Amino acid sequence: MVERVLDVVGIGNAIVDVLVQTGDDFLAAHGLAKGTMTLIDGEQAERLYASMGRGLECSGGSAANTIAGLASLGARAGYIGKVRDDALGDAFASDIQALGVAFETRPATAGASTARCLVLVTPDAQRTMQTYLGASGGLGPEDIDEEMVAAAQVTYLEGYLWDPPGAKLAFRKAMQVAHGAGRMVALSLSDPFCVDRHRDEFRELVETGVDILFANEAEITSLYQARDFDAALQHVRGLSQLCALTRSAKGSVVVYGEEIHVIDAEPIGHVVDTTGAGDLYAAGFLYGMTRGLDLRRCGQVAGVCAAEVIGHVGARPQVALSSLVAAIA
Amino acid sequence: MVERVLDVVGIGNAIVDVLVQTGDDFLAAHGLAKGTMTLIDGEQAERLYASMGRGLECSGGSAANTIAGLASLGARAGYIGKVRDDALGDAFASDIQALGVAFETRPATAGASTARCLVLVTPDAQRTMQTYLGASGGLGPEDIDEEMVAAAQVTYLEGYLWDPPGAKLAFRKAMQVAHGAGRMVALSLSDPFCVDRHRDEFRELVETGVDILFANEAEITSLYQARDFDAALQHVRGLSQLCALTRSAKGSVVVYGEEIHVIDAEPIGHVVDTTGAGDLYAAGFLYGMTRGLDLRRCGQVAGVCAAEVIGHVGARPQVALSSLVAAIA
Numbered sequence: 001m002v003e004r005v006l007d008v009v010g011i012g013n014a015i016v017d018v019l020v021q022t023g024d025d026f027l028a029a030h031g032l033a034k035g036t037m038t039l040i041d042g043e044q045a046e047r048l049y050a051s052m053g054r055g056l057e058c059s060g061g062s063a064a065n066t067i068a069g070l071a072s073l074g075a076r077a078g079y080i081g082k083v084r085d086d087a088l089g090d091a092f093a094s095d096i097q098a099l100g101v102a103f104e105t106r107p108a109t110a111g112a113s114t115a116r117c118l119v120l121v122t123p124d125a126q127r128t129m130q131t132y133l134g135a136s137g138g139l140g141p142e143d144i145d146e147e148m149v150a151a152a153q154v155t156y157l158e159g160y161l162w163d164p165p166g167a168k169l170a171f172r173k174a175m176q177v178a179h180g181a182g183r184m185v186a187l188s189l190s191d192p193f194c195v196d197r198h199r200d201e202f203r204e205l206v207e208t209g210v211d212i213l214f215a216n217e218a219e220i221t222s223l224y225q226a227r228d229f230d231a232a233l234q235h236v237r238g239l240s241q242l243c244a245l246t247r248s249a250k251g252s253v254v255v256y257g258e259e260i261h262v263i264d265a266e267p268i269g270h271v272v273d274t275t276g277a278g279d280l281y282a283a284g285f286l287y288g289m290t291r292g293l294d295l296r297r298c299g300q301v302a303g304v305c306a307a308e309v310i311g312h313v314g315a316r317p318q319v320a321l322s323s324l325v326a327a328i329a
Numbered sequence: 330m331v332e333r334v335l336d337v338v339g340i341g342n343a344i345v346d347v348l349v350q351t352g353d354d355f356l357a358a359h360g361l362a363k364g365t366m367t368l369i370d371g372e373q374a375e376r377l378y379a380s381m382g383r384g385l386e387c388s389g390g391s392a393a394n395t396i397a398g399l400a401s402l403g404a405r406a407g408y409i410g411k412v413r414d415d416a417l418g419d420a421f422a423s424d425i426q427a428l429g430v431a432f433e434t435r436p437a438t439a440g441a442s443t444a445r446c447l448v449l450v451t452p453d454a455q456r457t458m459q460t461y462l463g464a465s466g467g468l469g470p471e472d473i474d475e476e477m478v479a480a481a482q483v484t485y486l487e488g489y490l491w492d493p494p495g496a497k498l499a500f501r502k503a504m505q506v507a508h509g510a511g512r513m514v515a516l517s518l519s520d521p522f523c524v525d526r527h528r529d530e531f532r533e534l535v536e537t538g539v540d541i542l543f544a545n546e547a548e549i550t551s552l553y554q555a556r557d558f559d560a561a562l563q564h565v566r567g568l569s570q571l572c573a574l575t576r577s578a579k580g581s582v583v584v585y586g587e588e589i590h591v592i593d594a595e596p597i598g599h600v601v602d603t604t605g606a607g608d609l610y611a612a613g614f615l616y617g618m619t620r621g622l623d624l625r626r627c628g629q630v631a632g633v634c635a636a637e638v639i640g641h642v643g644a645r646p647q648v649a650l651s652s653l654v655a656a657i658a
Contacts, residue, residue, distance in 0.1 A: 228593065229591060229593065230591050230592050230625055230628075231625075233589075233590070233591055234590075237589070250593075253591055258587060260562075260566070260589055261559050261562070261563075262559050262562055262582055263559050264557065264558065264559075264579075296559055296560075296563075
């Protein structure tokens with residue numbers, strides 16, 4: 001049971017990342033589309049792992065990365081996601097708890113093992129992901145800790161939850177509980193292919209169910225099947241939701257009603273690995289919101305957090321983000 | 330006397346450009362701030378010309394470049410600006426008339442010679458300009474062809490006109506005539522240093538006297554002494570004017586009332602010389618407007634025109650712009 005008040009609770013697929021630096025030829029040989037996330041089954045996972053060297057294992061998962069970022073910023077955060085009671089699952093739990101995040105979802109005691117995402121990082125810093133959902137797909141409505149959700153200012157959901165049927169029910173329940181408690185619901189569209197898989201439902205969700213939308217350029221143009229960013233922007237401007245649209249090196253555009261901010265990316269020397277950029281942008285943005293910062297400032301804090309995570313391999317911050325944003329947040 | 334209807338009449342300092350490719354060391358040796366325009370007198374001009382090799386002479390002038398672009402797009406255009414009856418002045422006149430532009434301003438028969446602008450192009454494609462205003466500064470209210478201005482849908486004025494006192498009077502008269510005839514007035518802020526010189530007057534002009542504003546990022550942040558683009562954008566959104574804000578490789582942002590478009594730059598292989606980029610953006614934009622295109626399309630046409638002129642040395646298009654924009658305009 002959670003007594004304290006939380007800033008943000010994240011709900012997502014609890015995944016351990018296996019990071020491997022590779023060349024474009026490997027992507028080509030396996031028919032992988034760069035920059036996207038593909039779901040694979042256990043057998044495919046085994047085959048892929050067998051075809052390559054040992055990777056670097058670290059806790060990941062889109063919403064979990066965001067929550068780790070929020071904790072690093074000093075926010076009070078919780079996480080809900082499903083692992084198996086295996087070694088990877090234990091590592092995931094202890095990693096996120098070590099950050100001070102409330103994580104109490106009961107691990108599965110049978111069935112598929114803890115989810116893994118093979119993250120292939122090419123020399124251009126792009127990441128291509130192959131995800132074996134495993135135990136994470138077992139998340140169901142019974143895992144939604146109603147008190148935790150009701151206690152959080154914002155419930156943050158990743159679009160990837162829409163893939164496993166049970167997780168989708170959990171997603172809907174969390175939305176209901178959050179709104180019932182007068183709280184806000186934020187959604188990240190996660191991935192353009194994920195948007196392709198669920199376009200109509202996502203559109204309805206965005207337009208009627210959520211308060212805050214995070215999407216990158218590929219995702220928002222896919223959602224509205226728009227021919228370019230500006231065309232998608234015109235759709236977004238018709239929404240009453242707060243939308244934060246990320247554009248990689250082009251920065252971000254934040255829209256809320258008649259308000260709009262065009263925010264430049266943080267200057268960064270060398271981009272090493274873009275994994276987690278969107279997740280950490282969301283962390284910084286939600287941190288700003290729960291601190292009552294204006295939207296321009298939220299976007300700036302978000303940009304600083306995204307810049308940190310793309311400067312190194314891995315999707316979680318390597319320094320205390322609170323120190324990086326102290327001057328502006 | 331002009332019988333026909335015009336799309337746009339441009340009024341500006343009639344200048345012949347002297348293009349020289351140079352290194353950063355030359356700028357440093359002469360204490361020149363890269364990317365800006367500095368006014369010099371006749372003596373300084375002689376000294377600078379003496380210190381360097383022979384440059385490439387070609388007709389220029391900010392508003393004149395825009396008008397040349399409009400003519401290249403197939404628009405009906407006129408130009409008002411002052412040259413001297415010398416060889417350079419004759420070249421300027423025959424260049425612009427050869428494009429089909431109505432140019433009938435009487436040349437000065439005494440006094441300073443035709444204006445020249447020394448354009449120093451550094452290897453990073455930036456241009457640094459030293460302008461000897463010469464005869465162009467002699468433009469006065471008596472040079473404003475009232476029938477030509479009244480016949481044009483848009484009167485386009487360059488901010489540089491605010492430097493010579495007589496030209497400023499001409500500027501005001503043209504505004505009055507255009508508005509009296511129910512026409513639109515467009516202004517380009519020209520240069521951040523020009524904005525510095527006339528900030529208060531320009532602000533008043535922008536907010537009360539013009540219908541369309543063109544400014545690049547440095548100019549608009551200077552106008553509002555804003556700390557970054559987004560902060561300037563918030564000022565601009567309070568205006569009732571149509572504002573087209575250019576951002577080099579970041580594209581442009583077009584604002585009109587509640588409408589806003591974030592338009593990407595045209596992809597371009599190698600940027601050779603950015604001289605004229607803003608002038609040609611304005612040409613494309615005004616072409617779109619006078620053709621009744623929506624603002625998004627105007628911004629796209631503008632981007633195509635700007636991309637053409639930065640791909641080669643010199644501030645005027647080297648191909649018929651009409652062929653480049655045929656697919657979108």
